[in-house]
Amino acid sequence: METLFSFSTVGVESLHIPSGSLPSGKLNAPSWAGLSSHRTQVPHAFRCASGVCTRTVLIIDSQWRLFLTGAFLTEGRLVARASERGRAVCALTKTRPSAVDEPENLEKEAHKYFDQVVITARSGDGGHGSVLEMPGSTLRPLPPKVYGQRKRDEKDKPAKKEKKTGALKRTSDGSLLLPMGGHGGDVILVADETVDTLLDFHKKKRYNAKRGSNVDASGPLTPMLRDGANGLTLRIPVPVGTVVKRKRGGKLLADLARSGDQVTVARGGRGGISMLEHPRNNRRPLKNVGAPIMTDPDDKVLTLGSTGEEVQLELTLRVVADVGLVGLPNAGKSSLLAAVTRAKPEIADYPFTTLMPNLGRLEGNKDTDDGGFASGPTLADLPGLIKGAHLGKGLGRMFLRHLRRTRLLIHVVDAAAEDPIRDYRVLREELYFYNPDYVSRPHIVVLNKLDLAQAQERFENLRETISFLGVNMESLPSKDASNALTSLEERENSSTEPSEMEQDDEAERKGASKDDEEQTVENFRRPVSVVGTSARQGLGMDELLREIRVALEKEDARVKRKPKQKKEPKPLLYKAPQWQI
Numbered sequence: 001m002e003t004l005f006s007f008s009t010v011g012v013e014s015l016h017i018p019s020g021s022l023p024s025g026k027l028n029a030p031s032w033a034g035l036s037s038h039r040t041q042v043p044h045a046f047r048c049a050s051g052v053c054t055r056t057v058l059i060i061d062s063q064w065r066l067f068l069t070g071a072f073l074t075e076g077r078l079v080a081r082a083s084e085r086g087r088a089v090c091a092l093t094k095t096r097p098s099a100v101d102e103p104e105n106l107e108k109e110a111h112k113y114f115d116q117v118v119i120t121a122r123s124g125d126g127g128h129g130s131v132l133e134m135p136g137s138t139l140r141p142l143p144p145k146v147y148g149q150r151k152r153d154e155k156d157k158p159a160k161k162e163k164k165t166g167a168l169k170r171t172s173d174g175s176l177l178l179p180m181g182g183h184g185g186d187v188i189l190v191a192d193e194t195v196d197t198l199l200d201f202h203k204k205k206r207y208n209a210k211r212g213s214n215v216d217a218s219g220p221l222t223p224m225l226r227d228g229a230n231g232l233t234l235r236i237p238v239p240v241g242t243v244v245k246r247k248r249g250g251k252l253l254a255d256l257a258r259s260g261d262q263v264t265v266a267r268g269g270r271g272g273i274s275m276l277e278h279p280r281n282n283r284r285p286l287k288n289v290g291a292p293i294m295t296d297p298d299d300k301v302l303t304l305g306s307t308g309e310e311v312q313l314e315l316t317l318r319v320v321a322d323v324g325l326v327g328l329p330n331a332g333k334s335s336l337l338a339a340v341t342r343a344k345p346e347i348a349d350y351p352f353t354t355l356m357p358n359l360g361r362l363e364g365n366k367d368t369d370d371g372g373f374a375s376g377p378t379l380a381d382l383p384g385l386i387k388g389a390h391l392g393k394g395l396g397r398m399f400l401r402h403l404r405r406t407r408l409l410i411h412v413v414d415a416a417a418e419d420p421i422r423d424y425r426v427l428r429e430e431l432y433f434y435n436p437d438y439v440s441r442p443h444i445v446v447l448n449k450l451d452l453a454q455a456q457e458r459f460e461n462l463r464e465t466i467s468f469l470g471v472n473m474e475s476l477p478s479k480d481a482s483n484a485l486t487s488l489e490e491r492e493n494s495s496t497e498p499s500e501m502e503q504d505d506e507a508e509r510k511g512a513s514k515d516d517e518e519q520t521v522e523n524f525r526r527p528v529s530v531v532g533t534s535a536r537q538g539l540g541m542d543e544l545l546r547e548i549r550v551a552l553e554k555e556d557a558r559v560k561r562k563p564k565q566k567k568e569p570k571p572l573l574y575k576a577p578q579w580q581i
C-alpha cells in the first residue's frame with residue numbers, strides 16, 4: 001500500500017492539512033463547501049471517522065491530485081490510521097492503477113452526484129370530523145313513562161321558547177350539509193429560476209405539509225358550524241431542469257424543464273366527515289338523514305381524516321442548455337466559455353478545474369432591454385472527459401447526462417496536445433458509449449490554443465483530417481440520414497413525455513451495447529464545421545459564434561420541417577369515491 005501523504009483530523013469536525021503536504025494550487029475547493037484555501041484550517045466542512053468521509057468527500061484524479069467536493073467519487077482511498085493523542089491520522093493510498101493508461105482495467109464504480117438527491121415528502125393528514133347531535137333533540141335518556149302524567153305536565157308548563165338559529169345548510173337535493181375536517185396540504189415541486197442547485201436538499205431531506213384542522217365542535221348541529229381549515233400546500237422550489245422520479249420503482253413523475261413547471265408529488269389526506277347522532281327515542285337509519293355519512297360498524301372511525309401520503313423522490317438536475325462544450329481536461333473549455341459569453345468560470349492549468357457545469361449565454365436579439373443576453377442560446381461548459389468517462393472514470397457520468405437537452409455539441413480539442421486526433425476520437429467514443437444518441441447530434445470541432453506555434457503548424461492538417469472523419473449526413477440519401485438520426489427524431493416526436501425520458505434513461509444506463517464496441521469515429525456523424533481558436537487571445541471567436549448560430553438555425557429548421565405526430569388525448573381517468581351514502 002503506497003502512502004502518498006498524510007494529514008490529521010482534530011476531533012471529527014475539522015481538517016488541517018499540514019503545509020507542504022500538497023503542492024500549491026492543487027487543491028480545489030468549491031466555494032459552496034465553505035472552503036477558501038487549502039492552507040487554512042477548514043472548520044465543519046470535513047468529517048473523517050474510521051476512514052469514512054461523511055460530508056465533504058475527496059476526489060482524487062489519476063495524477064494524484066486532490067479535490068474537495070460534494071461528490072462521492074473516488075479513485076484513491078482515504079484510510080484512517082492509529083490515533084495518537086486523540087488525533088486520527090489519515091493516509092491517502094492508491095487502490096488501483098490509473099484508468100487512463102490501462103483501459104482494460106475499467107470497471108463500473110458506484111457513484112453519487114452532487115446534482116442528484118433523494119428527499120422524502122409527506123402531505124398533511126386530513127382534519128377529523130365530529131359527532132354532532134340532531135338540532136332540537138336531547139340525547140339524555142328520557143324519564144320512565146307514566147301514562148297520563150306527561151301530558152298533564154306539558155299543559156301546565158309554559159311552552160319553551162326555541163332559540164332561532166336559522167336554517168341548517170343543505171345541499172341542492174335537500175340533504176343536510178355537515179361540516180368536514182380540513183384537507184391536508186399537498187406537496188408540490190415547482191421549477192424556480194432563482195434556485196440553481198440541489199445542494200440545499202442535501203442539508204434538508206424531509207418536507208412535511210401541514211395537516212387540515214379538525215371540526216372544532218361537538219353538541220347540536222347548527223348553521224354556524226364551519227369546515228375545518230385546509231392545510232397549506234407546501235410548494236418546494238427546485239432548479240429549472242430538475243427531473244423528478246419516485247425512488248421506489250424509478251417511475252418518472254415530471255421533467256421540470258421550464259420555469260414555473262410544477263408537479264404534485266403527494267396529495268393531502270381527505271378531511272373526515274361529521275356524523276349525526278340521533279336521540280335514542282327517535283332512532284332512524286342514518287341513511288335517511290341524507291347527509292354524506294359513511295356507514296360502518298365502527299361509525300366513529302369514519303369521522304377521522306385520512307392520512308397523507310409519504311413519498312421518497314429522486315431529484316436529478318439536468319442542465320438546460322442549447323449548446324454543450326465537451327473536451328478532455330485542460331483543452332480550454334472554460335476559457336472558451338469566458339471568451340464568448342459573460343460567464344466567469346474558474347480557469348487554471350490543472351485538469352478538473354471545472355467540477356460543476358458552468359452556464360453562459362450568447363448574445364441574442366440586441367433590441368431587448370438587456371442587450372440581447374437573455375434571448376441568446378445558452379452554453380454549458382462541462383467538466384473534462386477522460387477515457388473511461390462513460391464508466392464513471394474521472395468525473396465521467398456525473399456530467400455526461402447534462403448533455404441530454406443540448407441541441408448542438410462543441411468538441412474542444414487542444415491543438416497543441418501530443419495527439420489531437422486521438423483526443424478527438426476518445427471524446428467521440430466516450431460520448432457514444434455513454435449514450436449513442438450523442439454522436440448523432442450536430443457538433444462543431446474547435447481546435448484551440450492556436451496562439452501556440454506547435455498548434456499553428458498542425459492546424460490545416462488537423463482541420464482537413466477531422467472535417468472528413470465520420471459519416472456525412474448531408475450526402476446520405478434522405479432516408480438513410482433520417483435512419484441515422486432516429487433516436488433524436490423519436491425523442492422529439494414522442495407522444496408522451498415520461499416514456500421518452502425513461503427511454504433516454506435506459507439508453508444512458510446501458511450505454512452502447514457490447515456488440516457496438518467495434519464502432520469508431522468513422523461511423524459517427526461528421527462535424528458540421530471545424531474552427532480554429534485561441535481562447536486566450538480571443539482569436540477565431542467571430543467565426544465560432546457564426547458557426548454556432550448557423551448550426552442551431554439549421555437544427556431548428558430541421559425540427560420544424562418534420563411533421564409532428566398528433567398526440568392522442570389521454571383517457572379521462574376519474575374514479576368516483578367508493579363510499580356508501
Ligand SMILES: Nc1nc2c(ncn2[C@@H]2O[C@H](COP(=O)(O)OP(=O)(O)OP(=O)(O)O)[C@@H](O)[C@H]2O)c(=O)[nH]1
Nearest residue numbers: 330331332333334335351352353354384534535536
Ligand atoms: N496558450 C493557450 N492556453 C490556453 C488557451 N485556452 C486555455 N488555455 C489554458 O489552458 C488551461 C486550461 O484552461 P481551462 O479553460 O481551465 O480548460 P478546461 O478545458 O475548462 O479544463 P477542465 O476544467 O479541467 O476541464 C489554462 O491554463 C488556460 O489558460 C489558449 O487558447 N491558448
